[in-house]
Amino acid sequence: MTTSKITAEDVAAGVAELVPDAAPVEVVRPLRQGRSHASWVLESSRGWLVGKVLLGPAGTAGLERLAEHRRLWQHGIAVPPVLAFTESCASVADRPLTVFEYVPGVDAEEALPALEPAVVLEVMRATGTALAALHQVPVEGFDDAASGLGTISATWNTVVTSRVEALRDAYRFVDDIPAALVKTGLDLLDSLAEEVSPVARPAVAHLDVYLPNILLDDEGRFRVLLDLEHVRWVDPAMDFVKPAMWMFPDQQSWAEAFADGYRAAGPWPACWSERMAVATGLELLTGVKYWTQVADHAMREDYLRRLRAWVRSDGADHVWSAISSAT
Missing domain, CATH: 3.30.200.20 (Phosphorylase Kinase; domain 1)
Incomplete structure (x- = not known):
């Protein structure tokens, strides 16, 4: 079969x-x-x-x-x-x-177009609260950012450095890539991770938070986070990358509600902008390789565009840099 x-x-x-x-x-x-x-x-x-x-x-x-x-x-x-x-x-x-x-409901991507703006903001706030609670579940340390929960490391820098080296090797087998951009990006990611490692703490991270993975009830209220196939023990800043990329463009009020909900249930990550620079670079450099290999040209070009901006800014142009609630 x-x-x-x-x-x-x-x-x-x-x-x-x-x-x-x-x-x-x-x-x-x-x-x-x-x-x-x-x-x-x-x-x-x-x-x-x-x-x-x-x-x-x-x-x-x-x-x-x-x-x-x-x-x-x-x-x-x-x-x-x-x-x-x-x-x-x-x-x-x-x-x-x-x-x-079975948890009955409808995913947020399907439900949101029919919801009132105030209800949507409550969804974002509740999602942020749920994510903060997830980040507070105790863990033993950082795990490998690619393969999963098997190898425990004491520092975030160890994990990112290992991932950078794995990406260097993997990119040798990826055709049609801007090699100079990727090399510069990996070097930058390596140096940024070393700088933020002393303040990064390990947490459970969902790593795929976006509208289809948020389940609502029939009245548009948050129920659960779906699809935890990517869950890892990493810097929780990693969980803010995809929401900013795929949920919050042109929706500043959504981002602010999400951040408010997160702060209501747990502390906002320290050294936020620096950690987001690392999280963004790790997502983009991993994503360019992935979208190239699966031949999703639209996503590949979007990630390359973001990667160029991130490299030009030495990491300062990360996915939350324009959202005031993150500062």
Whole structure:
């Protein structure tokens, strides 16, 4: 069986195998497919569930992130409850399968166009609060920014330096890149990370906070953060990059509400601008490679444009630099 031939019925069978007391399991409907996963809502004797199939191998790092997702839920963080997961399920072509309790709602990208501006601001505020709570769950140290939660480091500089060296090697196999820009960017990232390392502290980071990963209820109120496939123990400043890039352009009031909600639940990161310079550079230099390899030309050009501005400014032109609430 190939991945393209996996059916909803296959997923239902896999869920029944993974959570035996959920049987019988029947398909309700598919959810929006992501770049790396496909999910279905299912009805079972345990109530409604979600079966999520990863479209690539989970590996050890993927299983660690699922365990971390479960740990966050057990700490009371607003994420969907994880019931079970496996690295390989025969019913879904030996792909990784995860079973969640179904949390009803609609993602913010779909819901926001119909909401009143004041309600949208409350969504942003609640999202910031949820992220601050996530950042306060205890961790042992920094982990590898690429592979996951397996290797613990004492300093942020150690993690970033390792990632810089991995990117130097990886870019040798990426065609059609502006080599001088990438080299200058990696050198700059290395030096900036050394400067901010004494003030950076480790935290759980979601690393994919944007509208499709924010679930709302039918009245437009925040419910949970979705899709924790990228969760890491890193500098929490990393979690502010994607919201600024993909949620806040031309929406200063959203950014301010998000920041207000974050401050209501936890301290704002110290040395903010310096840490955001590192977080932005790490995202852009990783992203240019990724978008080039998957042939998403629009995203590649957007990241290259941002990377050029970041390099020209020695990191000062980061994704939050124009948002007054971050200063």
